Amino acid sequence: MIPAIRGTHDILPGDVEKWQFVERLARELCERYGYVEIRTPIIEREELFAKGTGESTDIVQKEMYTFTDKGGERVTLRPEATPSMVRSYIEHNLEHTMPAAKLYAMGPMFRYERPQKGRYRQFHQLDIEAFGMQDPAVDAEVIDLAWSLITGLGIPQAELVINSVGCATCRPVFQKALLDALGDNLGNLCGDCQRRSVTNPLRIYDCKVPADQPIIDALPHSIDYLCESCATHFTGVKTHLDAIGIIWRQSHRLVRGLDYYTRTTFEVLGQTLGAQNALLGGGRYDGLVKQLGGADKTGIGFAAGMERLVLALPESAPIAAPGRAFVVAIGEDGRAAAWQLIRELRQAGLPAQMELEARGVRAQMKRADRLATRVTLIVGGDELARGEVTLRDMARGEQRAVARDAVVTAVRELL
Ligand code: HAM
Numbered sequence: 001m002i003p004a005i006r007g008t009h010d011i012l013p014g015d016v017e018k019w020q021f022v023e024r025l026a027r028e029l030c031e032r033y034g035y036v037e038i039r040t041p042i043i044e045r046e047e048l049f050a051k052g053t054g055e056s057t058d059i060v061q062k063e064m065y066t067f068t069d070k071g072g073e074r075v076t077l078r079p080e081a082t083p084s085m086v087r088s089y090i091e092h093n094l095e096h097t098m099p100a101a102k103l104y105a106m107g108p109m110f111r112y113e114r115p116q117k118g119r120y121r122q123f124h125q126l127d128i129e130a131f132g133m134q135d136p137a138v139d140a141e142v143i144d145l146a147w148s149l150i151t152g153l154g155i156p157q158a159e160l161v162i163n164s165v166g167c168a169t170c171r172p173v174f175q176k177a178l179l180d181a182l183g184d185n186l187g188n189l190c191g192d193c194q195r196r197s198v199t200n201p202l203r204i205y206d207c208k209v210p211a212d213q214p215i216i217d218a219l220p221h222s223i224d225y226l227c228e229s230c231a232t233h234f235t236g237v238k239t240h241l242d243a244i245g246i247i248w249r250q251s252h253r254l255v256r257g258l259d260y261y262t263r264t265t266f267e268v269l270g271q272t273l274g275a276q277n278a279l280l281g282g283g284r285y286d287g288l289v290k291q292l293g294g295a296d297k298t299g300i301g302f303a304a305g306m307e308r309l310v311l312a313l314p315e316s317a318p319i320a321a322p323g324r325a326f327v328v329a330i331g332e333d334g335r336a337a338a339w340q341l342i343r344e345l346r347q348a349g350l351p352a353q354m355e356l357e358a359r360g361v362r363a364q365m366k367r368a369d370r371l372a373t374r375v376t377l378i379v380g381g382d383e384l385a386r387g388e389v390t391l392r393d394m395a396r397g398e399q400r401a402v403a404r405d406a407v408v409t410a411v412r413e414l415l
Contacts, residue, residue, distance in 0.1 A: 007121025052083025054259025056199030077110035081127035090294035118276030129301035136236030174225035221252035280304035323374030330380030
């Protein structure tokens, strides 16, 4: 046996229905909010993520699946979708053909992390990105879509956390204040924080080391250093959220682990996932399109971890497979008639099966039960002679004869 690679997993029947439920709602919501699907390659040039995700991030420093291909090119299995979406937006001139582009994508991402519940090396994201719009209403609409996904899935006790990390004007002022406040304490922080103080001081807020927390708790908050336009923007986002009754909590520690964020950042946290409690996260990245060689266009989006959404689904999630019909054949005549009948049902758009390898009636009935069949049709010599089949409504435990040419209609009514 050659087992699957650590941190990757098969999604088996029984679980895949949950995935389909999540994917169905995700697509439906994206379309409802005016997003259109885009599919980009899983493999990209390494430099796209080095520049896009950011050299100072854990993702680029430690977690990328990067290798040299047979042509000598350095390529990376995408660790996130945002840089690919931005690349595609620039490469295909979408700023002209789709002004105010609202795009979504779903698919696998790869990060070489330490696997644990809710954290994998191959995982899947729903990613949405909105380009070229600055109004706080856009931030609020993106957050509304994220929140609607959580509530639509019936995930209980989730919490929306928001923050603003400022822009190229006010961020440096805040960073300086942060480093000034740290002062001599910098040497008392963990090695990671000392490194972050040089590469991206905001990320000190990501630190989980217990001994560092008293020092970090005393540091200044980005929202107290926002320039006037960032402060107005953030107030606008909150006003728009309040107007539609979305409840948020502001946290100065929500700086997010990627380098490109400006202004609004947000996450939705779940209660059932232990340490990996972020169901989704995102924010605005107003400098990224330009940084990757495009026009000076703004962007905002989020990505939800599909594995985490599936794990957080409530027991009551409506994931039951749709009703099915099963045709039980008695004798050789019955088998020939059943063969025609399943074809007829399928052509009419109804899910129908029979036992293709000849079996006794009892074995066929057992299989109908195992498949959680909604309707069983029994086709045998006697019934056929009368131009009928027997229809058993498995949910109600009732049975009746139905004219052969009325079977499709009768089954359709029950499925
Ligand atoms: P991120 O916070 O790195 O953001 O990931 C978003 C979500 O993906 C997380 O909240 C989590 O649910 C899921 N996730 C991340 N890593 C793993 C993993 N190893 N195993 C399972 N699930 C995971 C981004 O990726 C940004 N591109 C989001 C974004 C889009 N920002 C703007 N636009």
